[in-house]
Amino acid sequence: MLAAIATLLCALAIDPEPGPAVLAVVLCISLSRSQLDRDRRGRIEAAIVLPAVGLVAVGVGALLRLAPWIGALVFIAGMFLSIWLRRFGPMARRAGSLIALPFVALLSTPYIPATRVSPALAPLMPVVVALLALLWVGALHALARRARFLGPAQMPERQSPAPARTASSLRPMASTRMAIQMAAALAVSFVIGYAFFAERWSWIVLTAFIVNSGSRGRLDVAYKSVLRVLGAAAGTVIALSLSMQIGSHGQIAVAQILVAIFLGVWLRPLGYAWWALFVTIALALLQGFTGSPAPHMLWPRLEEIAIGAVIGVASAWLVLPVRSTAALRRRLADALAALADALDPATAIRTPDKFVAAVADVEQMRPAFNASRFVTRRFQPMQPADWLDTLAACRDPAIALIDKGETPGSVRRAVGAARKSMREPQEILPALQNLHRSMTE
Known part of the structure; x- marks a missing residue:
């Protein structure tokens, strides 16, 4: 937030209009979450790519x-x-994150045609x-780490590459499926937005983008929606109440x-609903700067958010769907493979780090499966969320065995x-329960 406020003040000093200030806050929050500044190489990459992508975003x-329809096609592409x-790979993933940032900012940054900067500088404001x-993000992150207010930056993924997967076709296809799903959701959102909500299409597109971003399967998309x-x-x-009280x-x-x-x-770490609630308040209050009366603006926005959510869910479930249970089984298999390597007597240096990281990847899927279990437990006694619970129970006993250097044959067979x-x-739940028993006996 300090980085966002500092960037906001700099943007206001250059151009007092709200547009650049809003873009400053959006980019600071996104850059902080993406950790693109976590190492020197990442900062150099971002400094080179962001201006170029910013100029492209200005054109879009x-x-x-x-030319709305042409702009929509370029945005989708x-x-x-x-x-x-x-x-x-990791390098391309980082480039993709940089590409996405300004495009997303376009949806949440109101366009203010009047500007108090020179016409030559106006197109360069997003780059600046x-x-x-x-x-500001890099400087304050570095200062916070030096003061031990933050922990060390996470190492880039390229320094600890994941093992190649040849046995499954799910992972190589997942990115392509998600890209096609996103394109389909955005295309439908633009068509519906332009046809029926000419002045407020961006909220439909923004919601469809949000619910499909970082998808871990169709259940995850439905849960986020x-x-x-x-x-x-x-x-x-809440925003309507605040706007009526203070303007x-x-x-x-x-x-x-x-x-x-x-x-x-x-x-946000406590649940996505908190993020949705407060970001909606912020965006709703932000739209007040366009001069629209709050009651006339906020309720239609809720309708458009619901439409965007339905479009996102339909895209995830109907367009090359990625089954959430299949994605979960892939992550469980990765965690068990890391555990097998850590318990293998032939492994020279045995540490629980890879296993712990793999379990953390599995845990990212817990909220959606917990919600599904709450709704469907009556009709389906055995739930994938039970797999998550059992693996989580195996975590501490496994770490203790790895740290002690013990490799009981019964545990390796159970793995x-x-x-x-x-x-x-x-067969997954009984096998995981047997693994837990073998490690705790």
Whole structure:
């Protein structure tokens, strides 16, 4: 938040209009979450690529205003490319993240035609703001780490590459499927938005993008869509109340927007609904700067969010769907493979690091499966969420065995049986339970 405020003040000093200031906050939050500044090479990459991508985003933004259908096609192509690039490794994944940032910012940054900067500088403002955001985020992250307020930066993925997968076709195809799903969702969102919501299409497109971003399968998309709509509904009511009490703009509204963003970032690890709620409040208050009355603006926004969520879910379930249970089994197999390597007596240096990281990847899928278990437990006694619970129970005993250097034969056999069970879903839970018993006996 300090980086966002510092970049916002710099942007306002250059151009007092709200557009660049909003872009400054959006880019700072996105850059902080992406950790693109986590090492020197990442900062250099971002400093080179962000200005170029920012200029492209300026062109796309102009197309969306002057030639909407062409702009929509270019926007869809850019978002498709940012996701499809993930299949080519960590470097391409980082490039995809950089490509996506300005395109997403276009959806949440209101267009203010009037500007107080020279006509020559106006098109370069996104580039200037992007570099300022990178400067402040990098500087404050480095200062916080030096003061031990933050832990060390995570090492880039390229320094610890994942083992090649030849046995499964799910992972190589997942990025392509998600890219196609995103393109389909955005295409439908643009068509519906332009046809029926000419002045407010961006909220439909933004919601469809959010619920399909970082998809871990169709169940994950449905789960995020429900949270997005519920959070947006609560945020709309709160924002409407705040706007009616103090008005839709001014210094108090700016302070409320910053507080809402802070709370959203702070509470996001506890659940996506918190992020949806507070970001909806911030965006709803932000739209007040366009001069629209709050009651006339907020309720239609909720309708458009619901439409975007439905489009996102339909795309994930109908267009080359990725089954969430299949994705979960792939991650479980990765965790068990890392555990087998750590327990193998032939391994020279045995540490639990890879196994712990693999379990953390599995845990990312827990919220959606926990929600599914809560809804369907009555009709389906055995749930994939039970696999997550059992693997989580195995974590600490496994770490203790690895740290002690013990490799009991019964445990290694149980690990092998659990790995084989990934082919038959009905055998997974008994195999994982047997693994837990073998490690705790």
